[in-house]
Amino acid sequence: MKRWVRPLIALLAAVSLGAVAHAQIVIKPAVVFSTGGKFDKSFNEGVWQGAERFKKETGIAVAEFEPSNETQFEQVLRRFAQRGQDPIIAVGFAQAVALEKVAKEFPNVHFTLIDSVVNLPNVQSVVFREQEGSFLVGMLAAMASKTGKIGFVGGMDIPLVRRFQCGFEQGIKYANPNAELITNMTGTTPAAWNDPGRGAELAKGQFDRGVDVVYAAAGSTGLGILQATRDRGKLGIGVDSNQNHLHPGNMLTSMLKRVDLAAYNSFKAAQDNQWKGGTQVLGLKEGGVDWALDKDNEKLITPQMKAAVDAAKAAIISGQIVVHDYMSNNSCKS
Amino acid sequence: MQELTADAAIELRGIDKSFGSVHAVRGVSVRIERGSITGIVGENGAGKSTLMSILYGLYRADAGEILVDGRPVEMASPRDAIGHGIGMVHQHFMLVDSFTVLENLVLGAEGGALLARGLAAARTELARLARDYGLTVDPDARVADLSVGEQQRVEILKVLLRGARILILDEPSAVLTPQETDRLLQILRVLRDRGVTVVLITHKLREILAVTEKVIVMRRGEVVAERRTADTNAEDLAELMVGRKVRFDLDKAPARKGETLLAARHLSLVDGRGVRLLDDISLEVKAGEIVGIAGVSGNGQTELLQVLSGIRPPSGGEFEACGRKVDATHPVDPAEMRDLGVAHVPEDRLRQGLVPAFLASETSILGYQDREPFCHNYILDGPAVGKYCADLMERFDVRPRTPGLLSSSFSGGNQQKLILAREMARDPKVLLVGQPTRGVDIGAIEFIRRELVRSRDAGCAVLVVSVELEEILSLADRILVMFAGRIVGEVAAGQADERTLGLMMAGARAA
């Protein structure tokens, strides 16, 4: 991950250099993870990495808690607020209800909610346009596929994952209207995020039906999917963080979702006394989602492919292409 | 006294044991002579099993001491007892059904990590024991395939293999057929002749008289008598056990028969595998008579009672009880049979007649739990049930008279009396009774038989199934013999003798 993050860090460093002018204040940040736990190889872990980076750079301790059930969200958010932790990051859509309640009780404490929206002045909501990043990797998949059959293996069957799938599908059709998408969801419970064995089985099943590129949007389950991809000599697409290094030569690309940045930025802004409430929607334009190109996959991406994707990216940023959001109407048809 | 201990294999001195408020063993002192067979008799609850459990280390005595070969020893667990050469054969076998005889024999004494070596050693040892004691069992047979008598021999072998020189047998004949019992007694004689000391706990006087040299009689936790077997007889021992004169003959008036209350016509029952369990059974029981069904166990008696009590519907034929016709298409359930006035004392009291984990008071309403006076407005009346149970206990002399005690804490005879009380208390028109006195002590046997006759004289139609021929002969006014699911003969009580009935029961001849 570090390989490709470096330019971004440089960019951020430039931004924060500019921010040095602001007076820094003492903060006591905290993170409440989702029930998946912080080492889920997915977005909880992304938040954790962002927090770790903040810790390392500033030496400020970050309090954290991994709830074991949903009722604890409210309890823990309140306990953090009572103890004077500020700002507090709540990870995952499931915390929205609890956070709304607690944020009202503590109007002077700053909360950041990742992956969902709560409209309160002291709440910063960070959501991502995963469909945009998925659109780009969908294009790559369609262009790289020789059979014209592309696979999608999602984690738990929830609207958020369908948003990935829907963006991916649009990207495929954009690049090759005749390509076919085969979709499987790993399961319907949170266990689906952590079932590499089943992920591998689903991927193999797709390969048997002619699929030669598969998009693993399934947390830790994806590790099994990508392993099966390598074993069968097919191409895989990683998710959330850059997973290209897992199987160089068999990883077409990864769809990046920069929750680490969101977490880091929230703390940093608070430290600089620049924290603002409101909703941040992070898409391609904001650098919140992207696709990964590094030495592990550069041989797989032809100049034509890169050109086509770059053009589409520019078109999405400029608004010429609008990628439909599944969650806007709970349907993949606009 | 001291010089006598030399030839005593075991001596118990002043053994005392209480369970809560129950004083089970009261200062008992006994001497068991080496190389002899000693019988310990007493009614259920007399304390004989508790005494032997103390000897075997299962319970610890509150007071008193145990001497083995004249030396005081500590019996903290069965392991100690085995170490002193004492082995116990329990009434309920402790064998793994799916293992072979040999595997069962090495169980708990496998002799090292490699089973093969232990098995080989056991095989040699087994051959020696078979030679010495005439205890022949196929070492490679599966226990499940053995008869009950053979399984018991395996238990005895198991104890001998552990090096026991003193063998305690707790009610060994309770599960055996008469032939198997004879075989067991023969084995015990051989063991004695080879120097093994045997203690036989039983309440069957026939066995005591047949095999022991000395009898110790216990009653209410005390030793009330010791007799040389040669100097005593059944009446004497029974009187000592019960504490009063016991009458073995039942004098009853001739039956005054009334209308037919139970009639079966061509009843049959076929199980799921197509086996014919009941075949063309026709019988009648009239008010005021006792009809006895004799037969060797497993010839359809169990199934006949199940069908007549409504537990299983018949496959063919029909029967009529108190005016209700029942056949395959018009089945009946046991609750309805009770409503009609058909009561049933089941033959297996522990599995059917009561729930061991229930209180005695709960057992006293089994099958009647949703009726007045136990239940009003769908709520059980606890005090009413308790009082009812106490009444039953008083009327049928159930001891101890504690409705709040678990059913399993009562002796077999008292459990049976409680069940009988429950079924007879509501003055049934028809009374079905299976094995009325199986595993019941002498005093209770006498009582139960009298109650059945009293019920008959009150106008009840009584059907008694028993494998004890003596019981059928003394109770029944009319005797039917069952063999292989059929009724093979009918004899009036006056004309019956053991020989003819025995031949019929063996299927040798139809009357």
Next chain:
Amino acid sequence: MSALRRPLPGWVEIGLLPLANIALAFLVVSVIVAIIGVDPLHALRLLVLGALGSSESIGYTLYYATNFIFTGLAVAVAFHAGLFNIGGEGQAYIGGLGCGLAVLALDRYLPGLLMIPLAILASAAFGAAWAAIPAWMQAWRGSHIVITTIMFNFVASALMVYLMVNVLIAPGSMTPQSRGFGASAQVPSMQAALQWIGIAVAPSALNLSLLLALLSCVGVWIFLWHTPWGYGLRTMGHNPEAALYAGTNLKRTTMLAMCLSGALAGGVAVNELLGVHHRLVLDFAAGYGFTGIAVALMGRGHPLGIVLAALLFGALQQGGAELAFESPRITREMVVVIQGLVILFSGALVHLPRPWLQALFARRG
């Protein structure tokens, strides 16, 4: 005759033995906690204070206990009938579906006094219906209830996700949860209820469902030990042949026991949905159904024992969360290990200290 289990005085059996078990568990826990570098006494203090130290923590302890009482009773009722109901989880979940459907359909039209009882009935009815299918399959088709109830947990979970994602999701919602319940369908929190009578406590998830749980205990006690049906049910559980002999219809009793069990499991939905979340959410059953098995076993199937066991489990759940919260070295997983050890010693190894106590009392008595 349980010859090897010599009887102990009653107060030792009921009082000292469980205490010895818990003490043993904490001894082992202390060693583990010390190994990861946390002072065991400090950790124990955090655990106990976290569970019982303030009105808020007591509130959460009792809130968890409410769930455990419901699922513990559910398991116990089936257990008394000789049925091992592993499906409390799924029954609670489907109970929530019933609760949610009733509320979403009617909360705009009915006042709370009608809406809440109706929603409770719907929870119980759906929970019972979900248990009735495995019960029917066992009674009439001979499928083993342990297997079918486990499978029905998965079916329930899949069904709920499908319905939540595709049907019941609030329009425009990012997350698979229904719209919020109207005020008429919210069981008052204990904080609010106590405020009416002038007692101030900190807010917590505890709500009046606790009273429903305690009422259910009384109801189960009356049913099992003071009605002819409960009598028949227990007879079947202890001795099916005796039940048959007594004229108890085993199939109907199986249905009765399982439906009652499922209805009790549905109580979790009342506590979670009507009491806390105020909307239909995914995975609110969160393992309470499975923990209910341990609660029922530890409580020896008796409602009073279940209440005590539920309190212990509730305290462990809440105290454990506080422990993880206050002590960064103790992770969520460590808390599960601690809870597991307490359950192990006071459940599976319940007879471990018995020989020592017996030796102690044999010498004395």
